[in-house]
Amino acid sequence: MFLIPHARRLGLRLLEKQGDNLMIEMPYNAELEIIPGSGIVANGAITALLDTALGAAVFDQFEEYRRIVTLDLRVDYFEKPEPFSSVVVKTRCLKVTDHMVFVQGDVYSKDSTDPIAHGVAVFSYAEMEKAS
Amino acid sequence: MILPFLSKLKEKQTFDESLDISPYARMMGFRLMRQDDKLTTVMKFHSDLIGSPFPQALHGGSVASLMEMAALMQLFWDRDLVHIPKAIDITIDYLRSGKPEDTFAKARVFRRGRRFATLHVEAWQSNPDKPIASAMLHFQMVE
Numbered sequence: 229m230f231l232i233p234h235a236r237r238l239g240l241r242l243l244e245k246q247g248d249n250l251m252i253e254m255p256y257n258a259e260l261e262i263i264p265g266s267g268i269v270a271n272g273a274i275t276a277l278l279d280t281a282l283g284a285a286v287f288d289q290f291e292e293y294r295r296i297v298t299l300d301l302r303v304d305y306f307e308k309p310e311p312f313s314s315v316v317v318k319t320r321c322l323k324v325t326d327h328m329v330f331v332q333g334d335v336y337s338k339d340s341t342d343p344i345a346h347g348v349a350v351f352s353y354a355e356m357e358k359a360s
Numbered sequence: 361m362i363l364p365f366l367s368k369l370k371e372k373q374t375f376d377e378s379l380d381i382s383p384y385a386r387m388m389g390f391r392l393m394r395q396d397d398k399l400t401t402v403m404k405f406h407s408d409l410i411g412s413p414f415p416q417a418l419h420g421g422s423v424a425s426l427m428e429m430a431a432l433m434q435l436f437w438d439r440d441l442v443h444i445p446k447a448i449d450i451t452i453d454y455l456r457s458g459k460p461e462d463t464f465a466k467a468r469v470f471r472r473g474r475r476f477a478t479l480h481v482e483a484w485q486s487n488p489d490k491p492i493a494s495a496m497l498h499f500q501m502v503e
Binding site: 263 | 361384387408409429448
């Protein structure tokens with residue numbers, strides 16, 4: 229999954245997979261700061277993390293490779309991430325239909341019980357075969 | 361940091377400047393461009409922005425990030441803000457696949473109140489009439 233050049237550039241890695249849920253981490257890196265020295269990663273990087281993680285959650289629904297397309301993505305930013313801290317997304321697949329996959333993800337910073345952001349996305353996928 | 365950078369630019373009628381003041385913006389290859397009194401945020405293509413290798417397409421997250429930067433730059437351009445407005449939410453519609461080329465984004469302020477601002481952003485590549493994505497954003501203004 230992290231052969232995706234942009235995901236690799238952000239340093240994303242899969243922490244674990246529990247059933248349908250993926251935990252994907254973006255480790256802290258000074259290059260992700262909007263304001264140098266602040267320790268706070270850019271919202272844009274969090275959005276890209278969500279986009280990647282939710283896409284991965286969609287891929288995970290299928291046994292073989294499918295071409296997927298993001299139709300839309302909505303991100304709510306509750307609060308800033310903890311400075312100098314990694315950011316983790318926990319994904320959940322809401323529904324797979326004939327053409328679409330509906331997914332969401334909670335974003336955590338230091339406190340793994342209190343999300344700092346939330347994302348929800350709809351993906352379409354190629355071919356009409358049933359999801360696994 | 362951003363204020364002195366922008367106030368110097370505001371004196372110029374035409375410019376195309378790299379947003380090197382921010383580490384993340386530098387990593388993304390963001391530039392700020394002014395032409396015919398229009399402010400455009402640009403994401404110069406480089407291979408780290410790719411989201412799909414075959415066929416090659418931009419990562420949706422990088423396009424979203426460009427649109428968010430364009431919105432923020434527009435807010436700073438219109439007013440001499442002291443603090444960075446806080447993003448509340450972003451809703452992105454992906455309209456076309458992003459080709460491995462430079463991408464442009466222009467933000468329009470729908471409403472700016474004392475506490476909140478609502479913006480709409482469009483992102484395009486070679487043809488401005490064929491946007492590859494659009495986004496709605498809300499920001500909380502910080503006094």
